Amino acid sequence: MKFDNSEVRLTYRSELVEELRAVGSKTVGELELLLPNSLGFCWGVDRALAMVEAARREHGDRPMWLISSIIHNPRVNADLREQGIGFLRGRHAIKGAWEQLNPNDVVIVPAFSATVEDMTYLRQRGVTVVDTTCPWVIKPHKRTLKYLKEGFTTIIHGTVGHEETAATCSLIESEGGHYVVVYSIEEAEVLAGYLEGVVDANYLRDNLREGSFSPGISADRDLIRLGVINQTTMLASESRAIGDRLKNALEKRDGAAKLEDNFRDFDTICRATQDNQDAAAAVAALKPDVYLVVGGYDSSNTKNLARVGRRLGVPAYHIEGPHCVGEQLEHRHRESGEILVETAWLPAKRPLKVAFTAGASTPDALLGEVIDSLVDYVGKIPTKAE
Ligand code: SF4
Known part of the structure; x- marks a missing residue:
């Protein structure tokens, strides 16, 4: 069944974002505003x-x-x-x-x-x-059921407690299977250490988050054959690194000949997440002085867009809306998740290159308000009437 989204698009429309989306960048006074070619509502x-x-x-x-x-x-x-x-x-x-x-x-x-x-x-x-x-969310569901049928424990690159991962975990549990959730390459390293015999099961349990393991899982019994999937909105480059690291650990443990039997990896990152991350990286490569990433603080794909910028050495901040921008900047710390307030956050240099992007659940209108807010704060942009 097709759904007409034109009404929703109109409600959350921003002329400024539409213009920037079409041209990619715009100089206003001493500000150069940059926008990736893929962002916002998926x-x-x-x-x-x-x-x-x-x-x-x-x-x-x-x-x-x-x-x-x-x-x-x-x-x-x-x-x-x-x-x-x-x-x-x-x-x-x-x-x-x-x-x-x-x-x-x-x-x-x-x-x-x-x-x-x-x-x-x-x-x-x-x-x-x-x-x-979303049909993209069904993809990891289908893949985990396939793993289960073939006798694999699912390794989920995801966030414990995120609704999508909670749904995937509950599906596995309801079918009598097992899972381990790893949030990051650091957590995957702990699991890899266990698979390689470097750390024991207690260390593994103590060093992953609460809720990372399916109830009743036994490391000895259930971490033999592993199939990897991803929450659809994770950092794609990290998901690939996690899959490779676990594959490498199983190869060390069982030998290359056994990999076919004991390891599966299937990319379940959704297209919109991948496109937005690729586009965000392309803009980060232009080395903006600041990168503002707009989206709900609990939005997984927005958190990961901010990590894209940071990984490329750009000062990227995850903010929730126009109220975050001014003399002080309110933002969510990319790793700790704390909401921080920074002063003197905007470089004094002029001209200033500022990039913006937005998560898949962020309306254009909200992003437009953030851009307007920054413009007002910097005080160098003519009003619409001018
Ligand atoms: S980000 Fe959008 S397209 Fe991707 S899984 Fe979520 S709702 Fe679906």
Whole structure:
């Protein structure tokens, strides 16, 4: 079924972003503004929001709910709340609503999917489910089921607790399989150390995050045949490095002849994530003085866009919106996840080259406001009327 996203696109449109997207860069006063050729709303987000619009038209008179959020962007979620869509979990949850769901309710499953337990519960309550799960998110689901059938434990390059990875983990658990989640190449190194016999199972357990292991997993029994997948929005270059490192560890442990039997690797990074990261890297190569990466602080693909910039030696900051930009800069630290406030963050040199990009769940309008904010702060841009 095709969904018309034109209404959503119009709601979140920014003329400034459209212009910059078309030309790539623009000099305004002493600022050179740069924009990658791929950024912002992805196909899956467009589709999810269009499905919500369609559901509102179809079931407008019935109570409508989101499990937690439709996508990881506070602005978009706030807009949906204003339209009367309630939240069942999280900071804006309506107390008791989850327990009281009934067949008159409509529940929207987000683009990043839901756990098997939640889907079962929704069916039991008899609600109407509007499932906006992105088809790209289904890809790791299908691959992990294949691994399971072939007797492999799944290694997920992902974030423990992220809804997409939680859904994948619950699927594996529900089918009686096992998984290990590794967040980074450093965590993969710990797992590789165990596979190579350099560290023991206790060290492995103590040095990965809580929730990284499937319940009941035995390192001796379940880390023999491994299949790697990725949460769709991870840093693609890191996913490849993790796959290679684990392959290398198994080769050391079992010998090259056994690799075919004991190792699988399948790239499940989504196209939009890959395109946005490649485009962000191309702009980072132009060595901007500052790179502002706009998106919800809980947005995985936005976090990784900021890491792309940093890895290429560019001062990249993950910010949530226009309120973050001014004399002080509010941003999320790329590794610790802390929200920090920096002073004297903008280099004094002029002209100043500033690049911008935005996560797959960031509306153009929000990015446009960030650019306007910076322009206002620097004070060198004529107003629209001029
Ligand atoms: S970022 Fe990728 S997986 Fe996520 S909604 Fe967009 S297209 Fe789908």
